[in-house]
Amino acid sequence: MSERLLELCRALAQRPAHAIVGWRGAQAVGNSAFLHRIAAWHATLAPLPGKNFALYFEDGLEFAAALLAAWQAGKTVWLAADALSVSVAALTPSVDGFVGDFPAHCQPLPATETALATPEFAVLDAGRVALVVHTSGTTGAAQAIPKRLVQMAAEVETLDAAFGSATGEADVVATVSHQHIYGLLFKILWPLVAGRPIHALSQNYPEQLASLLAQRPAILVSSPAHLKRLPEHLGWERNQVRAVFSSGGPLPADVALASGALLGQVPTEVYGSSETGGIAWRRRKSLTDDTWTAFPPVSWRIAEDGSLEVRSPHLFDRTWLRIPDRAEAVDDHGFVLKGRSDRIAKIEEKRVSLDAIEALLAASTLVATVRIVLCEEEAGRRQALAAFVVPTEAGKAVLAAGKLALNRKLSALLRGAVEAVAMSRRWRYLDQLPTDAQGKTTQALLLALLDERPRELAWRELERDASHVKCEAEVPEDLLYFDGHFPDTPVL
Template sequence: MLLNINTEQWQLQWQQADAELAVVKGQSISASVWRKDIAAATHWLSEQDGDALLYHRDWYHFSVWLFALLNSKKRIVLPANDKPATLSELSLHYSFRVPSELPQHASSEAPPLTLNGSLNSQLTFFTSGSSGKPKAVRKTLRQLWLEVITLEQTFAEQLGPANILSTVTHQHIYGLLFTVLWPLAARRPVTLPLVDYPEQLQQILAKANRQRYALISSPAHLQRLDNLPQLAKYSHSLATVFSSGGPLSNSVPEDFAEHELNAPIEVYGSTETGGIGWRRRNPGSNENFQTLAGVDASCNHNGLLVIQSPYLNNPQKPYTTEDKARLQGQGDFQLLGRQDRIVKIAEKRVALNEVEQFIQRHDWVESAKACVLHSPRVELGLVLILTPEGVNQLSTQGRFKARQELRHHLLQRFEKVVVPKRFRYVQQLPYNGAGKVTQTDLQALFEEE
């Protein structure tokens, strides 16, 4: 590790001034150029007051401004996106936004081999939650660096000197940790730009030669990998795959195993908690999560997972998650789904989790999400990803008969008045940049006739 931490300070140190930092479309970027750009950005920030909003799609520009802000001891606000409505909602949280372009620097200046700063530097993330309204979550750099150290201790053997590929944004805590802080601290180059399509991943692996890659991804992307037979030809170039941000469908580890690829490493946690546990569902392995080092797990009287963790704002205080769990032994636990999201339909209480889990028992349904619709009346809507059999039945029988069949299945468990009447069939669920599916995004699918 190139990262050193003492009581109040962190330090990144390079032994080689021109060590490879990133690879952009085949062109290497050195750490010395990166540090020069940080020095110039730090100088620009010396004339700015207040908290800074940092949003940049480009990994390199983002990383330069991030470390310039940390060196300048500025508090950093990280929005999920830069849509006008988002920035308007967050306007009270920041004083200025960093420029999209980097300042010019004097080429004759020799950049320092060491970057350092305070562990108390604060970053504010925004999660959409179930309602879609941004919720501020503040973290210190100490929490993030401690998690980076744990990730390296846990997964260094699987990664080795692999280059990092990513499908996820660095604006969220998962992407920030796995594609910015961890690679820089462990000196693993990041290959850019982001991988948006399965074909891009295949092309990179095909040209890998002896280079190995680690893919940082999400359930939404991994469920769209329809070229696993082709990727299997280059399995020697794919060191490992990480997934986080939401539950990974059972079909993904099964598909990886069918094509003799190691299943993704699933990392469970949240913006509030940081990483909690991990698992890899290869053939013959169980489905339990193992806690990350330093995390203690228990369950309360409602069956909800309770943790104590160095990645929390208060490491000594137990934190109750919204996930049901069953402890399976020392440090192992099984997730049983989110705690019931209870809503009222026609004065009847119904749990959205229960509706989703029951419809998924039908042979036609791969996965499902329920939402509350308010127009023209208050009722439930169901957004479904169908199995191949379900797709065939929908095509041959039509929407009316398919809906009748699915409603008949639901009527075996639920009263008629609460059973959804409106269905949407999609190829993928509307995950946001954080890998979450919000009620707002689900409801939007029913507004499109």
């Protein structure tokens, strides 16, 4: 195993002071300034008796400095997906402190700002648990996943061996957050080890992204949610893009090829999870090219029930791990995925396939996208299914006659094909499915839409800098405070 990640701080200390580590907008951040930030965070964290610290920064360079400092100080970093109150409450019992852009009541630790000498950096202990990430929550509650340094070091080397020579010298630009394992590896750790400059802030607007990609050779780290929404009218600079990566969910074949035409590089899709790390990759050549190629260190096999099993240095241990995905072997090196194997709900002792229900609805000309979620029993409510539907134009035409009209048409598709307990009891019609910073539609985000009478607007941060924050607000049509304001024209 290469020790480049374990010796990263030592390597940084040997690089020229003026070498560019990254960019904040148009301002270059040199190696000397980056090392100073590592030293500042190390001075804060090293004397503290606690071991576990939550970390969240929107700025990727400050995040990287605090992360490396924490590891040098022997701390275990818990990645926070965001700084929302629910996330903070979930982390609080597990950590000894908070570092970064957390609310004031968390008492986030400040970096030591006095002039500091660069500390004597140690080679990190490969076997130590240095990171805790969380599953995305797309199929249930998020679970904490511990990571040893040896796992992350192996992943960095796997990525560099697979893609390093093809990408060459280029800046790393991301539309995804580094607060998840995919962004952490592709946007932070691999670039730092390989010496590629990092753009500190994720790019939320296509216009900003197009402008940035035109300036210098770049690697784009993105997700299906972002690649689906690339406007064709923007002047994409195809010659500057060295590679495009996508992970976090399935990338439709037509989107892969269309985004490749815009950007000059068909996205390299990476298949894996928080628990498994990277498993396989593919770069489509046609609409029917569905085969995944396993990374060289990854062994795989198909279990008797069709589930995929993997074993690799990216795992916490080297035993075989069953993945809740069905797969079919193409040859000794590749496989195709055949859908989830764990989306079976048990309702009133009946086994119900959520995938099957979604497939029935998705086949309708009224439905563009659909997700089915099991709502567990709660006070006054039985266990039941909820459907979250993005209607097509035809579906919107039906919806114009009222929600009940579309409910009836979609329920009719299920009636006779599924048992009564598998009929959706709750329907929500959306312009698009909600996504988190990784572009994933999680169960928690969907369930949050089921409040009978919402009392809050749905806020989404679009951009932020030192002087302003720009947000978008979605106002639910059944907002409680519309009552009486006014019967024909809701106004607040």
